[in-house]
Structures are given as structure tokens and as C-alpha cells.
Amino acid sequence: MNQMQMFVNGIMRGFCSFFVTFVLLITYGSACAVATFVENDFGTPSAKALIYNTAWFDLLHLLLVLNLIGILIFSRVWQRKKYASFLFHSSLIIIFIGAAMTRYYGFEGVMHIRESERSNTIESQEDFITILAKIEDKFYRAFFPTTITPLVQKKFHQTLPFEGDNLSVQYLDYLPAKDKMDSDRLKVKVSFKGESQEIEIIKNTKGENIAPFVLGETRFALDWGSRVVALPFFIELKDFQLDRYAGSMSPSSYASEVVVIDSKNNVEKPYKIFMNNVLDYGGFRFFQSSYDLDEQGTILSVNRDPGKIPTYIGYTMLVIGLLWEFFAKNGRFVRLSNYLKSQNLAIVFAAGLSMSMPLYASGENINDTEQMTQNIESQNPHMQGELEIPPITNESILDLIKNLKEKSKEHSERFGKLLVQDFGGRMKPVDTLAMEYVHKMTKKDGFLGLNNMELFLGMMVYPNEFKKVKMLALSTPKLKEVIGVSQEEKYIAFEDLFVGGTYKLGNYLEEANRKKPAMRDKFDKDVINVDERVNVAYLIYTAQALRILPSFSGEGDKWFAPSDAIASFDKESASQLQKLFGAYFNSFHYGLVENKWENADLALDALEKIQQKFGANLIPPQTQIDLEIFLNHYNLFKNLMPLYLVCGILLFAVVLVQIFRHKKADVLASRVLYWAISLLVLLHATALGVRWYVGGHAPWSNAYESMIYIAFASGIAGVVFFKKSYLAQSMASFLAGISLFVAHLGFMDPQIGNLVPVLKSYWLNIHVSIITASYGFLGLCFMLGVLTLFLFIFRSAKYPELDRTILTLHTINEMAMILGLAMLTIGNFLGGVWANESWGRYWGWDPKETWALISIVVYIVVLHARFMPKGDNPYVFASLSVIAFYSILMTYFGVNFYLSGLHSYAAGDPLPIPVFLYYFVGFTILLIILAARKGDLPSPKLS
Known part of the structure; x- marks a missing residue:
């Protein structure tokens, strides 16, 4: 009987080991990863039938829970007074019970x-x-x-x-x-x-x-x-x-x-x-x-849902337990903090990361518009008949561009302050519309030496001239051959795409659109992109994009482009509008030739009064308009990018001097750089606040906004959480700069848009801000891991400070990972609450939420690797923290641009895998191999 009991105990202890935990977690994460690709290629029902709803996958959940229960029992965490750890680990069991009740007894x-x-x-x-x-x-x-x-x-x-x-x-x-x-x-x-x-x-x-x-x-x-x-x-x-x-x-x-x-x-x-x-x-x-x-x-x-109450109880236990762990005296986080203090590195904690976050007069419209037009005409004799100034010809296009650049700046800036209603219904300055459209066509700022408004107005007033200007970007040699332009050309003219009234891209466009997104090659995508630029140019040439006129009748909230208004309004109103815009176009031409803009400005006065009188209910506050124009002209996030990078590199260089020359780092230089980075973080927070105010919603609702928020989380992680560690600050600043660089790559759209209905929820601010900020902390772990591996390569008796520096970085890395994993976990489960309160299910195995779960599993393995033989080692931890970040890259980029789902920004339209990613992976493998030769440094002993 004793032998049998010993045998059973041995089996139980063997099952309730961390080795079994890792096997189960790796199996679980791998199954989930495979399921996301099955879902993308064969649909959600196939993924559920093959993996999610199978008996073996349910058994895997059960084995994980039983393993967790066994570890809690054998480790006797309650006897060691690790109440916080016991609470949040026990919460997973309660959540499993609630999920099982929903899975087997619920109905959808x-x-x-x-x-x-x-x-x-x-x-x-x-x-x-x-x-x-x-x-x-x-x-x-x-x-x-x-x-x-x-x-x-x-x-x-x-x-x-x-x-x-x-x-x-x-x-x-x-x-x-x-x-x-x-x-x-x-x-x-x-x-x-x-x-x-x-x-x-x-x-x-x-x-x-x-x-x-x-x-x-x-x-x-x-x-x-x-x-x-x-x-x-x-x-x-x-x-x-x-x-x-x-x-x-x-x-x-x-x-x-x-x-x-x-x-x-x-x-x-x-x-x-x-x-x-x-x-x-x-x-x-x-x-x-x-x-x-x-x-x-x-x-x-x-x-x-019979499992709602136990599930919510489990969520509450999880959040309380994780927060408690940060302050429990015998908890891992506090012990790591005490070790850093013993190294004279004070850690400063912050409370949190998230920011706090007309009267219509019938019968007056025609008279007012007529009076405005008459005022312009009475003060401008050139507008009482056809202009005698000869039209600008094709040969003088350079003179036209020169005049636009030298003479129209002030007037174009004023025109940019007029309001326009975009096709999504958002009210914004014309300046924003011009920036978006010009960027779409030319892929750059300052095209032809003109600012966005000057080019926009030039195209609208002189469409026949600008149709001859090469300004539509294209890339593939095959498309250049099809259009009939030189292979050296980077731009084509609007007229290059038409011959005898026939659109050269018509057949190619139809063929590209018939293909599934995953089957389109680079040529197909270039055809679609160029066609989009052609359509944008056409909207400017015809002024169809310029929806600046509210309805004179006060019916409805739709604003009209000039031609639409003339076609839709009553005859008398249409006649007055036709005169008004004819007067404006003539006075703009007169102003450009004679450099006298008084009459063109009078036309803008008329348009401003029309907007104020008939569209007051949709006009945003003037402060909001001014701030949006400010953001357009002073791209704060893009301008912060090089500053973050420079400060991070300089601070890193200062610390390297200390390490390799056995000298104290220049205290003044270090403090100056610390305050410089702090100022950048403050400016970053201000810019986020301005974008929040301008857009009317929290700035993390799309790929671009979440990326600039990750950059902010990275910066504040270094400045606030690791105030005295200059190495951590330098890596945090560098990561913030890299994140902003990625945000401004071509596939990110910085445009402010309206929220879809489901995002109009306070859960958006809670869930998205927490989970996105976690990416910043885990990105910092990646940077610290890379730096630690580099230092391992240079370990030698000549540099005795290296071992101490490595242990310090290892400790900071683990603390940042605990913070990042806690935020990722809490954010993911709060996303389940949002989903349940919004559309009636906690979890739909959407690729985004599934890969967030996979990332949680990956980082759980990394943080618990110290319980494995030879796993309690700074080299092992640094290597794993670098490898683990690839799961975050997949969660953020891979899902958004390569898998379809509710959270996908590209809706399954995949981008080519960047070539640099292969070099990135190769660099990671090489770095880990080179550092392994001197990776025998033991972990620090914690009190």
C-alpha cells in the first residue's frame, strides 16, 4: 500500500511539475496559432471543427487547470503567505469553470x-x-x-x-x-x-x-x-x-x-x-x-450564459491579484525592486499609464448670397465681364507653379481654414483634406515646391494645366511599360492614363479586382493604388471633393460640393452660387497674375458666412479647427521620432563610456539627457491629448494611433518606471523612436476618422489603452534583452563592471516583463468583458484576441523558465525575452496585415513580408549564439 501510495504521489508530482506546464502551454499556444491560419484560409467553422471545439482541445484546457491546481497544492503558496500569487493563479481556475459552463450549457x-x-x-x-x-x-x-x-x-x-x-x-x-x-x-x-x-x-x-x-x-x-x-x-x-x-x-x-x-x-x-x-x-x-x-x-x-457570474468573479480576482503582487512584500516584483535598490538604483512607480484621459431663416439665403456676390463684383471691375488676362498655356506651367509658390501662400492658408465635410461625414478644415489628398497622389510633402493647399487650389482652379503635370506616384516597371512612360519616371501625369478617351488601366484594374487579395501580385496592387490616385485627382479637378456648402433649406446634415449644390438647390440659389464661384475663380486668377488678393478674400468671406449661417450645427469649435491645422503643419509625432532616437543613442554612448573605460559617466550629460527625454515624453503626451481633442475620441482606434501610443508607453516606461537606470532609459527612448518610425511608414494611415459604432464605448479606453501600453513594456524587454546579449559577448576580466551591469539589466528586464505581462493579461480579459457587454460573447477566437492569448502564454513561459533546470540564468532570460517579442510582432502586425478578423486593419489583404524581417531573424539567432559562449553568469540572489 505504501509503495502504491508512493507511486501515485510520484505520478502526481510528475504531472504537477513545471516541465509538464511548459509542455502543455507550448502545445496550447501552437494549437491556437495553427487555428488562426486555418481560420484565415478555410473560415471560422473549419477552425472550430478542427481545433477550438474539439474534445482534445477541451481536454488540454482541463489538463492545464489540473496542473495549476497541483502546483498550487504542492508549492503550498498560502503557507508561505504568498496570498497575491495564490489569488491571481486561483482566478484562472474560476475563469475556467465559468468558461466551461458557458461552453457546454450556454446558447448563442x-x-x-x-x-x-x-x-x-x-x-x-x-x-x-x-x-x-x-x-x-x-x-x-x-x-x-x-x-x-x-x-x-x-x-x-x-x-x-x-x-x-x-x-x-x-x-x-x-x-x-x-x-x-x-x-x-x-x-x-x-x-x-x-x-x-x-x-x-x-x-x-x-x-x-x-x-x-x-x-x-x-x-x-x-x-x-x-x-x-x-x-x-x-x-x-x-x-x-x-x-x-x-x-x-x-x-x-x-x-x-x-x-x-x-x-x-x-x-x-x-x-x-x-x-x-x-x-x-x-x-x-x-x-x-x-x-x-x-x-x-x-x-x-x-x-x-450561465457562466457569466463565475467568469466575472474570476476576472475580478485576476485584476486584484495582479495589482496586489506589485506591492506584496514577499512577491517577486518587490524582491527584484529591493535588489535594484541595493545596487543604488531607485525605482519610481507611477499610478498608471492611461491619459485622462442653428437657426435657419427661410427666405434669407438667396438675398444674402446675392448680396455677397454683388459686394465682390462691385469692388472688382475685372469680375463684371470676362477677364482680359490671357489664360495660362501649357508652355507656361513653370510660371504657374512659380506664381502659386510666391504669391498664393497667404490666401491658400486662409482657404485651408474653411470647413469641408468628407465622404465619411467628418467635419474638418480644407487644409486637412488637401494634406490627405496630396499625400495620396504624390506620397510626399512639398511636391513641386508647393505646400499642400497651394497644390490643391492650383489643381482645382487650373485642372487642364495640372492634368499634364507628372504627379501620380507609381512603382512597378510593368505598369510603366503598360502606360508608356520611361522606366526612370517615378510619377505620371493624369493625361498619361488616357488615350482617345479610353482609360489605359481599365482592363488591368478589372482583372486585379477579380483576384482574391492574397493572390494579387505587386503589379495588381500598383494598378489599384494608381487608380485610387487617379480618382483622388479627379475629385480635385472637378471640385467634387470640396463639400463646403451646407443646405440652404436647413434640411439634413449633408454638405455639398459646388457642382452638386448648383444641381440640387432651387434655381435662384443655384444661380447665385454659380456667380459666387465664378467670381472666386476669376478673382483667384487675377490675384495670381497681379498679386492682388482682396477680391478672392471677399469670396472666402462669403463662403465663411454661408457656412456659419446654414451649417452652424455641424461647425466644430474654432480652437479644434486651429489645433487640427497645427497638427497638419507641425507633425509632432514624426518630428519627435529623430529626437527620441538621438537622445537614446547619446545616453547609451554615455553609459558605454562608464562600462568600458571604468569611468563614472558624465553626471551632467546623463541628467541633461534624462530631462531631454522627459521633455519629449511630455510633448508626446500633449500631442496625444491634442489629437484626442481634435478627433473627438481616444487616439488608439487604428493602427497608426495605436503605434504612436505604444511609442508613448515606451517613453514613459523609461522616464517614470526606471528613472535611475540610464541604460533602460536609453533603450526606452530608442524604442519610442523606432515605434514612431514604423507609425510613419507608407502602410500606416495617419488620417483621423470617425469611430464605428462598436468602438463608442468606455471599454475601448480601458481595454485598448492597457493592452496597447503593454506592447511598449514588452518592446522595452526586447531592447533590454538585445543589449544584455551584446554585453554577454564582451564579458571579460578587463571589464569587471559588465557582470554587475548585466545583472542590473536582467532585473529591470524581468520587472518590465512582469508589468507588461500583467497589463497584457488584464487588458485581454477586460476585452472579454467589453465583447460580452457589446455583442454577447467573451471570446470568439478572433485572430487578434487569439494571438494576444498566445503572447500571454509565451511570456508566462519566459517568466517561469527560472523553475526549470539551468533556466534561472540572465542569458537564458535575455534570449527568451528577445524571441518572445516575435509573438507581439505577430499579434500587432501579423494579424492586422496578414490575417482577417474583427480586429484586422487590412481585412485579410496581405502585404508582402518585408525583406528586412529575414535579416532581423538571422540577426537574432546570430546574437543568441555569440552570447552563449559567455552565458554562464548566475542570476542575482534576491532577499
């Missing part, structure tokens, strides 16, 4: 209701085979779940009781859809009372493809698809409301005015369901999911 479906109609039925998300039968005027129904996808087909042979006999349904074959117009088909064999028949079922869309058949004297029907579930109450849709951004088709928000009708409980109560505002009734939760194209119906996500 969709309810579709049209206005003035009611419904009590839900379509399940899971697919079922449903058998309907009619026996002696009685109807019978039976069903069972199926998993049939293009990648995975789980064959079945189900036997169901029917009126004292058995009905058998057997899988025969699966025929996937050939194209979008086709549907999946399933062949089955049905047997009943000794008779059999082969049936082909088309996958249903809302129950439209039921397959009827007869066996003996019994009539049957088969249905394959979602199962219809009846609720004990009705939801009636009184009104569906869709709000769009002013003057655009982009949804700002949508909501459903409904009434819950429960006759059994005598309830008839109105509710309003909209994004982030959920209806809870009868154990079910209803979320605003989508709507019908005619805006007369709503689509509600519905779920029943």
Missing part, C-alpha cells in the same frame, strides 16, 4: 425582426440536421448537431426514435459550394421501417431549403443548418433607428425600440437596445448586432 443565436412585427424564435449558431415528420395529422421533430465544413466533415450515423420505430440518418457525401452563388450540399441516407432513400440537402438560409421525401406512407422533410429555438415570450420591433455621420452613409449608431411581450407573466414593457446597451430578460441577453439593408428590420444577437 440570432433573432431577426421587421418593424411592426414580433418574434419569439432564435436561429442557433451551431448547425443541426433537423428531421420533420407527419404521421396521422401529427407533426414530429427531431434533431442532432453536425460539424460539416470544407476542411472537416464529421461523418455521422444517427438513430432516432419515431413512433415506436427507429429512423436512421447516415452521412454519405459532402459537396462544398463552388462559388458565392452556390450553396453547400450534403448527401445522406435515410432509413425507416425497412425502407431507405438517398437525399441531397442544400444548406438552408432561414429555412428555405427543406428537402421533402416519403418513406412508405410517412412524409418526411430534412433541414440542414441552424436550428430554430422558441422563446416563452415575444420581442416586438416598434422602430429601428440608424444614425449616420452627417452627410455620409457611414453608420454612427443604430438602435432598436422594442417591446417585450410575456403573456404568461403579464409583462409588456418597452426597451431600447443599442450598441453597449443590452436587454436582459428571461435568462436571455439581446444585443444590437446588425440590421436590414432597407433599415426596416433589426438583427439581434441572443445568448444565455
